[in-house]
Amino acid sequence: MARAVSRRHKVVVTLAAWSVALIIFFPVLWMILTSFKTETSAVASPPQLFTADWTLENYAEVWARSDYPRFFGNSVVISVGSTLLGLAIAIPAAWAMAFVPGKRTKDLLMWMLSTKMMPAVAVMIPVYLIFLRTGLIDTRIGLVIALMLMNLPIIIWMLYTYFKEIPAEILEAARMDGAGLWGEIVHVLTPMALPGIASTMLLNIILAWNEAFWTIVLTTTNAAPLSAFIASFSAPQGLFYAKLSAASAMAILPILILGWFSQKQLVRGLTFGAVK
C-alpha cells in the first residue's frame, strides 16, 4: 500500500539525517578548525570551537619540517597499486565463483570474509618477521602486497555480487561466438561489470589510503605513506595538537576530494543489484 509521506515527516527525517551526519563529521570538523589555531588556543580549556587568532602557521611548519610529497607519493602508489593488483586477482576469482561455482564456493567466500574478522594485531609478529626476512619491510612493493591481501576478501566479495547480476547466457553467447576464457572476461564480463568494478576500485583505494595499522608497522621512512606521516607528528615532540591537526588535514584532503567527486559512483556501486 502506498503511504503518503507528509511534509512534516519529511522535515523531521531530514533534520535527523543532518544531525547524525553532523555528529559523525564533528571530529573531522574539529580537526580542520584546530589546524588553523595556534598551539595555545588549540589546547585552551574549556575547549573553543572558534578562535580569534586564525593562522596558517601550522601548515607552513608541517610542510617545511617534513617531506610531504614523498609521503603523498607513497600513499598514491600503495593505495592504487594494491587496488589494481587486487582487482587483477579478484576479477578471475569472482568470475569463477559466480559462474562456475563448486560445492564449497559459499564456504570459501565465508572463510575469506572471516579473515577480516580477525584482529590484525593477532598476526602482526609473523607478518612483520616474514617482511623482515624477505626484505619487504619498508618497501612500497611490500605494502602493496600487504594491503592487497588485506582487502582482497572485500574486493572479491563485491565483484562476486556484481558478477552474479550478469546473466550467464551472455557469457555463454560469448563462448559460442568463439571467445576463450580471456576473451570472455576482457570483452564481455569486465565492460558489463564496469560500474561495479569502478566502485570496488574507489572503495579499496579509500580503504588502502586510510589503512594505518599495517602502514605504521611495516614502514619506517622509505615507503611510509600519509597515515605514517600523521603518526610521525604525534610522537617525538609531545602532542602539538594544531600541527597534528594540520598534518591530518593534509593527509585526508586528497582522499576527501576523491570521495567527493566519486560519491555518485560509489553509492551507485554499493547499491548495485539491490533493486531489480
Add this chain to the structure above:
Amino acid sequence: MGKIQLTRVRKSFGEVAVIPGLDLTIENGEFVVFVGPSGCGKSTLLRLIAGLEDTTSGVIDIDGQDATNLPPAKRGLAMVFQSYALYPHMTVRKNIAFPLKMAGMAQAEQDRRVERAAKVLNLTDYLDRRPGQLSGGQRQRVAIGRAIVREPAAFLFDEPLSNLDAALRVGMRQEISELHQSLQTTMIYVTHDQVEAMTMADKIVVLNAGRIEQVGAPLELYNAPRNIFVAGFIGSPRMNLIEGAEAARHGAHTIGIRPEHISVGDGPWEGVVGLAEHLGSDSFLKVAVDGIGTLTVRAPGEVSARHGDRIRLAWAGKLHRFDAEGLAL
C-alpha cells in the same frame, strides 16, 4: 555441411539423469524442432550439442567429426538464445561482428559480412544503436545476425520467440523459416509451442522426460502418433482420449479422437455444452457426453451451440487406438 549425429548421449546432473540416453540423426540442411513439455530435457539436449554442457557419456558427431569434447567455439555452430543474450555495452554492429572479431577476421571482411547480414535482417538503420535502444523483435534479429555472419554448420535456437508478443512471434516465425529456405543450413529449434513446431519443422523430435517419444515429419506425428503422449502433445486443441466401455468397443484400452474430427448434429453421442468459444472461423465446444466424459469439439464457425444446449456428436475422421501401455495399436 551440417550433419549432426548423437549416439547413446546421456546427461546426468548428480544423481538425476536428465537425458537417460538417446540416439538421433539430424541430416544436413534439415530444420529440426525439439518439442516437449517444460523440463523434458529439450534445452539440455540443445546445450549438449552446443557444447555448453558436458555429456556424461555418448558421442556427438558434427559432420563426421567427434565433437563430444570440443569447446563450443570449435564446433562450428551458432546459437540464438531465448533472452537474446546481446552484449549491452556494444552497438548492433559490434554485436554482430563479435564472433568475426574473435575469429581474427580482417576488418574489411567483418564490415562486409555485417553489412550483408544487416541488409538481410532489415537492421541497416540500427547498426550504431545499442541493444537497449531496440525493440524485442529487433533484438532478436540482432541475435540472428550475430549467428548468420559466422556461416555456421548449423544454427541452434533455444526458444527464441518466447519473449515476443503474439503478433511479432508469427512474423519472426516466418522470417526464420524464410531464412532457412534461403540459407539451406541445418537448424535445430527448441520450443514448447507445438504450433511453432508444426509450422516450421521438416522433422519434429518429441521429447518427454529426456527420452525421444517419436521423430517424424509434422503431419506424420499428427496422423500417426506412436503413443498417447505424442497424440496428446501434437495438435491443438489436444486430442480427446477416451477410456472404458467406448474404447473397449473399438478393441482398445484408450481411443483418441481429435477435436476437429468430431461433427456436431447427428450421431451416437449426446451431451450438454459446458463451454462454448466462438472465434468466427471456428467454434470450440466442451461437451459433457453421457457415459464418456468431457470432449473438446472443434466445430465450424457457424455452429451456434451455447452453454447448456443439448447436442449430438459423431466422430468423422481418424480414430486412434492405444493399448494399456499407451502405445498405438
